[in-house]
Amino acid sequence: MTINERFSRTIKYFQKVYPVAETELAYRSPFELLVAVILSAQCTDKRVNIITPPLLKRFPDAESMAKAEPEDIFEYIKSCTYPNNKAKYLSGMSRMLVSDFGGTVPSEPVLLQRLPGVGRKSANVVASVIFRKPVMAVDTHVFRVSHRIGLVKNAKTPLSVEIQLTRHIPVELIHESHHWLILHGRYTCTARNPNCSKCGLTDFCDYFKKYRSKQKLVEIDITRQKIVVIKS
Ligand code: SF4
Missing domain, CATH: 1.10.340.30 (Hypothetical protein; domain 2)
Structure with missing residues (x-):
């Protein structure tokens, strides 16, 4: 899989699961x-x-x-x-x-x-x-999730993650991508125990391939929705 395909499939998935991607901080100005x-x-x-x-x-x-x-x-x-x-x-x-x-x-x-x-x-x-500038803020979630999925390689610092992400994400999607990575890191790809059974990126996620593929996967088709259950 090329890096562009990896980005493209990740973005498509995030667009589907996080149609609303905004900061969770409350503000009026x-x-x-x-x-x-x-x-x-x-x-x-x-x-x-x-x-x-x-x-x-x-x-x-x-x-x-x-x-x-x-x-x-x-x-x-x-x-x-x-x-x-x-x-x-x-x-x-x-x-x-x-x-x-x-x-x-x-x-x-x-x-x-x-x-x-x-x-x-x-x-x-x-x-x-606020100003819709195409800049990527790299916090702990963005850093961790981008590495796990394999969107960035050998990026040791937040700045190098920022540079690699902005090189591949279409400029008009950088704003949303920041929130997608945070939401995914906060609610699914959590630091200690990523909830891979609820994630649609298992096909190509580097972390899943490396650390979770030895676990037994059972695929169930319920009401045409594919659910992956992971059994240790
Ligand atoms: S498959 Fe698991 S490790 Fe990979 S992005 Fe999804 S939740 Fe994170």
């Missing part, structure tokens, strides 16, 4: 997404979505958050991971938005990366979700 993305580092989207409504009610825009001290912000985000650092990031990010960008979230990843608390991955998430 670019500023709100930026805040949520900073908070989401090493934290679940579910937790972030609990934290952001009261935080953003108190500090609804860059101007109001820029006036706050990190300690004021900390009070609203203390149930998050690394609240001390993130309070400083949110304060610094808001102040720079006001001083350097007129209070508006920039659309270019390179500009977003100047903001405190915003690395390459976070910048790409905001640029892709």
Whole structure:
């Protein structure tokens, strides 16, 4: 199978199983997404979505958050991971938005990366979700799932995964592909125990071939739907 066929079959499968592919972070504006993305580092989207409504009610825009001290912000985000650092990031990010960008979230990843608390991955998430830029944010799910399926080879860093993925994914599908890989990693191809019996990529997935093919497969046809049951 060529690499292009591998990408093409993976994309077709994801289009079928994840017709709606969007971020699970709740937001109503670019500023709100930026805040949520900073908070989401090493934290679940579910937790972030609990934290952001009261935080953003108190500090609804860059101007109001820029006036706050990190300690004021900390009070609203203390149930998050690394609240001390993130309070400083949110304060610094808001102040720079006001001083350097007129209070508006920039659309270019390179500009977003100047903001405190915003690395390459976070910048790409905001640029892709808000501004539909064809950039791939590589988080732990994207990294793991792309390797398992065999979409990337010998990619040791998130940057090399990003480069290999964007080389093969059609530019108009990069935005969705990011969410597809995250959804697949979150709900099916989970880190500890991938649920291969519910995955339609077993025919060509590298990980499945290497680690699961010795297990006995039983194929059942129920109401014309092919279900693969894995027995150890
Ligand atoms: S077959 Fe298994 S390892 Fe491969 S992508 Fe699907 S869930 Fe992940």
